[in-house]
Structure formats: C-alpha cells, structure tokens
Amino acid sequence: MASSLYFSAPFRTLPPSPSLPKSPRIPFQVSRLSHSLTHKSLAFSTGIRGVSGSGRFRLRAKASMAEKGKGKVEVFDSEDDLSVSLAKYTADLADKFSKLKGSFTVVLSGGSLIKSLRKLVEPPYVDAVDWSTWHVFWVDERVVPKDHDDSNYKLAFDGFLSKVPIPPGKVYAINDALPAEGAADDYETCLKHLVKSNVISVSAATGFPKFDLMLLGMGPDGHVASLFPGHPLVKENEKWVTFIKDSPKPPPERITFTFPVINSSANIALVVCGAGKAGPVHAALGSGQNSDPLPVQMVSPEGELVWFLDKDAASKL
Structure with missing residues (x-):
C-alpha cells in the first residue's frame, strides 16, 4: 500500500513549523514536605509506599505514593505541585530508557496535559535531559491542519516542542493532508516501520507496540485519547490506529490509538x-462497581500506571 508519511527516511520528516507562533470513603493523609511538592497521599488498604527518589533528577524531599488495584495514585494540593512531580517522573523515565536502549518513546495527548508538562522546559530539566533520544507521538489527533487551534500538534508545539531541542525528524505528527481514515492508516504504517527498525519496542505478551511512556489526560465524560463512552471504537482490538468521524466532542474527525496499543505501554501517567473530572475519577478509583465501565477504567497497562491528580479531581474519593 502506498504511503505518504511525514517522517524520517524513508519517510519524510515533519518540517519545523515557522507559521506557528511560539508562544467506602478513602481517608487522606497529609504529607508536609520541605518544598513546594506538598501533596496529599491517598491511603489505600495496600498501604503507602515511599518514592525513593533514586532517579537522576532528585527532589529535596520524598513524595508518598499509594497503590490501588491497577495503579498508583498521587494527589497534589495544586496543579503547580503536580507539574513539578510530573516533570521529575518524565525526566527520570527518559533518563532510564535512554541509558537502557539509546532512545525514549513518549506519547502525548491534548487538552491540559501539555500545560502540566511545562516544568520540563525549565531548569534543571531543559538543560539536563538528553532530548536527542526522544521520539514523540500522539495518542490521538484531530484531523485538522497543523496550524489549526484544534490541532494537538500545534498545542504541543506551542507549549513544549518549540522550547526543547528534540530533532524534528523524531516528532511524528499525522499527515494532515489525508482524510481521517487515510491519516489513521498512514500513522499505523509509520508505527510499523518504526517497530521494524527497532525504534519502538513490541510487547512480548500482545504483539502490539510498547511505548516507554504514554502521557494521558481524561475528559469530564471519562474518555481517554479519542475513545469515548459507549462508542464502538472502545472495543477495537486488532488495529493499532483507527479513526472516528462522529466524535461527540468537536472536531468530529480524529485518529486515535486503540486500547491494545495503550495498554501495551511500559508506563502510563494519567494526568x-x-x-469537573471528579466523577470519572471516583468511578475509576472509588469502591463502587460499574457494569458499563468508562474508557478511563479500561486503561490497564502491562507496566506501571500512575495517576497524577490535583485535590479538586480527587475531591469525591
């Protein structure tokens, strides 16, 4: 099948974008830390585990972390505190995988996620991270031009990519000249090429691509990526990348990774x-049972799942 990808050889790399402007109830235990990372830690029956801070980028105090079911949970007093911890978490994983295999494959989402990554473009990370090893992907994308305000690429470029020296040939955006179905097929072809060339790992358990880190947000209806409650795409289990033309949230046409790809990840951070998102958080982490699970409840990676919540999102726990 012919392909018209915007990627590195033999695919064309995505050029820089000069047209874009740069620009039960669960008790809480309060851990008062000696710096700005003061946060509340959810106390579950499995108990509290301390984060050793053994990564390359160390904070001045330990953060408590808790486990429940499929994931670990951190609750922060503010979004700013959350962003400090998320930067360290991401930088440590980048350092780990870069040393282990010479590359770091990271998947971004849209929404407020990019804002929460803002500490990565500040010291110490902006100068200390080996950005040359990063390969950047999107878990979903709106089928609009890259300079359109709805574009997840534009959001990431303005708030993150334009501020760090990741090689443009390692930033894998969709071909926005294609319609939704063609763009999804094109992106899946790209992923398969990168698997074949050993840029992206493969899950031994599932055979799907295994990204080092997937950074996911969640909508107020509990959707992740462009996988919406009650939509048939949540059950897609063969394709790597698929498309949607009737998104309940505009714009209607999008491409998205499927759950088998999402759940093959080595690490997922749900930010x-x-x-307004407290309800789905409670559905996913509370003690109640839901016969028709929300998409966010279907996130269950092979590796580690960490929830990064501010206190408002955790207010119903």
Missing part, C-alpha cells in the same frame, strides 16, 4: 485536574 487529571479540576473538579
């Missing part, structure tokens, strides 16, 4: 802020 959720705001009281």
Whole structure:
C-alpha cells in the first residue's frame, strides 16, 4: 500500500513549523514536605509506599505514593505541585530508557496535559535531559491542519516542542493532508516501520507496540485519547490506529490509538485536574462497581500506571 508519511527516511520528516507562533470513603493523609511538592497521599488498604527518589533528577524531599488495584495514585494540593512531580517522573523515565536502549518513546495527548508538562522546559530539566533520544507521538489527533487551534500538534508545539531541542525528524505528527481514515492508516504504517527498525519496542505478551511512556489526560465524560463512552471504537482490538468521524466532542474527525496499543505501554501517567473530572475519577478509583465501565477504567497497562491528580479531581474519593 502506498504511503505518504511525514517522517524520517524513508519517510519524510515533519518540517519545523515557522507559521506557528511560539508562544467506602478513602481517608487522606497529609504529607508536609520541605518544598513546594506538598501533596496529599491517598491511603489505600495496600498501604503507602515511599518514592525513593533514586532517579537522576532528585527532589529535596520524598513524595508518598499509594497503590490501588491497577495503579498508583498521587494527589497534589495544586496543579503547580503536580507539574513539578510530573516533570521529575518524565525526566527520570527518559533518563532510564535512554541509558537502557539509546532512545525514549513518549506519547502525548491534548487538552491540559501539555500545560502540566511545562516544568520540563525549565531548569534543571531543559538543560539536563538528553532530548536527542526522544521520539514523540500522539495518542490521538484531530484531523485538522497543523496550524489549526484544534490541532494537538500545534498545542504541543506551542507549549513544549518549540522550547526543547528534540530533532524534528523524531516528532511524528499525522499527515494532515489525508482524510481521517487515510491519516489513521498512514500513522499505523509509520508505527510499523518504526517497530521494524527497532525504534519502538513490541510487547512480548500482545504483539502490539510498547511505548516507554504514554502521557494521558481524561475528559469530564471519562474518555481517554479519542475513545469515548459507549462508542464502538472502545472495543477495537486488532488495529493499532483507527479513526472516528462522529466524535461527540468537536472536531468530529480524529485518529486515535486503540486500547491494545495503550495498554501495551511500559508506563502510563494519567494526568487529571479540576473538579469537573471528579466523577470519572471516583468511578475509576472509588469502591463502587460499574457494569458499563468508562474508557478511563479500561486503561490497564502491562507496566506501571500512575495517576497524577490535583485535590479538586480527587475531591469525591
């Protein structure tokens, strides 16, 4: 099948974008730390585990972390505190995988996630991270031009990519000249090429691509990527990348990774802020049973799942 990808050889790399402007109830235990990373840690029956801070980028105090079911949970007093911890978490994983295999494959989402990554473009990370090893992908994308305000690429470029020296040939955006179905097929072809060339690992358990880190947000309806509650795409289990033309949230046409790809990840961070998302957070982490699970409840990676919540998003726990 012919392909018209915007990637590195034999694919064309995505050029820089000069047209874009740079620009039960669960008790809480309060851990008062000696710096700005003061946060509340959810106390579950499995108990509290301390984060050793053994990574390359160290904070001045330990952060408590808790486990529940499929994931670990951190709750922060503010989104700013959350972003400090998320930067360290991401930088440590980047350092780990770069030393282990010479590359770091990271998947971004849209929404407020890019804002929460803002500490990565500040010291010490902006100068200390080996950005040359990063390969950047999107878990979903709106089928719009890259300079459109709805574009997840534009959001990431303005708030993150334009501020760090990741090689443009390692930033894998969709071909926005294609319609939704063609763009999804094109992106899957790209992933398969990168698997074949050993840039992206493969899950031994599933055979799907295994990204080092997937940074996910969540919508107020509990959707992740462009996988929406009640939509048939949540059950897609063969394709790596698929498309949607009737998204309940505009714009209607999008491409998205499927759950088999999402759940083959080595690490997933679910970053959720705001009281408007407290309901789905409670559905996913509370003690109740839901016969029709929300998409966010279907996130269950092979590796580690960490929830990064501000206190408003955790207010119903």
